[in-house]
Amino acid sequence: MKKILLSLSILLTANFAMAQTANTIYGIARQNYYSYVVNPFDSTIISQVYDSTSIRLGLYNTITGVVTPASATGFNDAINLTGAALNPYDNTYIFIGASKMNTLDLSTGQLINQATLSNPNGASYFDNFRFCNSDSAMYGLARRNYFDSTLMMTVGALYLAKANTNTGVITEISPSSVGQGFALAGSAIDPYQMVYYYSTGSNLIGLDMYNGSIYTNATIGTVTNQYFDNFTYSCADTALYGLVRTNHISYTPSPWVPGDSVAHVDSTTIKLGKINPSTGAVTIISPIAASKGGYVLNGGAAIDPFTMTYYYSDGTNMIGVSMVTGLVTSNLPFIFNGAQYFDMFRNFDNCKEAVAIRSNSATSVIENATAENSFQLFPNPAQEEINISSKLNLQSAAIFDITGKLQSAFTLTNKEKSTLNISHLSPGIYLVKVTTTENSTYTQKLIVE
Numbered sequence: 001m002k003k004i005l006l007s008l009s010i011l012l013t014a015n016f017a018m019a020q021t022a023n024t025i026y027g028i029a030r031q032n033y034y035s036y037v038v039n040p041f042d043s044t045i046i047s048q049v050y051d052s053t054s055i056r057l058g059l060y061n062t063i064t065g066v067v068t069p070a071s072a073t074g075f076n077d078a079i080n081l082t083g084a085a086l087n088p089y090d091n092t093y094i095f096i097g098a099s100k101m102n103t104l105d106l107s108t109g110q111l112i113n114q115a116t117l118s119n120p121n122g123a124s125y126f127d128n129f130r131f132c133n134s135d136s137a138m139y140g141l142a143r144r145n146y147f148d149s150t151l152m153m154t155v156g157a158l159y160l161a162k163a164n165t166n167t168g169v170i171t172e173i174s175p176s177s178v179g180q181g182f183a184l185a186g187s188a189i190d191p192y193q194m195v196y197y198y199s200t201g202s203n204l205i206g207l208d209m210y211n212g213s214i215y216t217n218a219t220i221g222t223v224t225n226q227y228f229d230n231f232t233y234s235c236a237d238t239a240l241y242g243l244v245r246t247n248h249i250s251y252t253p254s255p256w257v258p259g260d261s262v263a264h265v266d267s268t269t270i271k272l273g274k275i276n277p278s279t280g281a282v283t284i285i286s287p288i289a290a291s292k293g294g295y296v297l298n299g300g301a302a303i304d305p306f307t308m309t310y311y312y313s314d315g316t317n318m319i320g321v322s323m324v325t326g327l328v329t330s331n332l333p334f335i336f337n338g339a340q341y342f343d344m345f346r347n348f349d350n351c352k353e354a355v356a357i358r359s360n361s362a363t364s365v366i367e368n369a370t371a372e373n374s375f376q377l378f379p380n381p382a383q384e385e386i387n388i389s390s391k392l393n394l395q396s397a398a399i400f401d402i403t404g405k406l407q408s409a410f411t412l413t414n415k416e417k418s419t420l421n422i423s424h425l426s427p428g429i430y431l432v433k434v435t436t437t438e439n440s441t442y443t444q445k446l447i448v449e
Helices: none
Strands: 024-038 045-061 066-069 084-087 092-097 100-105 111-116 125-132 137-148 153-163 170-172 187-190 195-199 203-208 214-219 226-234 239-253 261-275 282-284 302-304 309-313 317-322 328-333 341-347 376-378 385-389 394-401 406-411 418-421 428-436 441-448
Touching: 024 066, 024 084, 045 100, 045 341, 084 125, 084 341, 092 125, 125 153, 125 187, 137 187, 187 226, 195 226, 226 261, 226 302, 226 309, 302 341, 309 341, 385 428, 394 418, 406 418
Parallel strands: none
Antiparallel strands: 024 045, 024 341, 045 066, 084 092, 092 100, 100 111, 125 137, 137 153, 153 170, 187 195, 195 203, 203 214, 226 239, 239 261, 261 282, 302 309, 309 317, 317 328, 376 385, 385 418, 394 406, 394 428, 428 441
């Protein structure tokens, strides 16, 4: 498979015995193998024939730029440009190749499971998939065809779905199709609100992960020849980040139609931006271009929540951009150790230990979360202290940072109102989790200024 460099407006469809650190990113270390047809008279190469691809789990070091395969040997496969996922709870990396869901062990790089994908509702693909940290499930788009008796033709359909990584079984969540196609611009999961996002190119679609229905549908507010690509969700500040790609176009007279003109993409500039999923408004963060010439579609996107850095690849370099200033903080050439490409990369720490804070309204079942009326948290935002009040019998409260690390624990003795000191917390986003005497738990987001 050749490396795909995005430069046009539309393009389709050694063991790691170490602890996870903030400067490591996982992905596919891929190497292509070729054979050659040689001229028997002068031994010159007549043609090059693609034979196979070796796939191995790879680790990218953001400090050195070195890509190191996790295992001494790989296996022959291809990668689909349909997503990748990293499960930090069982230390696995998952990708799809040749209609099979492949699971690799992060510690050894070994293939530990390979399941053929199957959909009981009909033959389908499983695209743009992501791991949801708040419920440890794999979500993506089940894409299949069906016969429309009204139109008397076969049409495409999309459904939000889950996939079982052990069996390969795809379970559709959406009761009906939510669309007919999607752009390879990325996908994202908000594990707090339980919303899955994908793009049609012109619109950002959010799907309710509880019932598969359309949660938001916003026109992407970019100008002509500008696109919002390679987006992913940041649990560090609960925002959707991506690349604002602007194609610079010139025109020449058409050689075929008198008086008409032909458009040419001269160059592409890349800036970091973020999008409001409710309105589609795009905010450009970078004051100047982070890079020119495009980005690699099958590279991926990763966010380091500790340094607030967004990473993407232009094919030869890994580029890190500050999510605060929009300026390039690193631009390192890939240094390959036994590989040629580094694809479908994901960061280990982003959204780890995330907890859902939106309830499943259809069943009134709280899944690791609650509606805000379960307990009151005020003031919010807060600086020195917060108050918790509830009609429930609360026995304890705990405050976690956005990475899931426990910051404070409290015993609650006053049913009506408890005041908690938070003066030791640094400004940022936290989760307040309360537990009742019946051992039910409820969670709300807290902003500390």
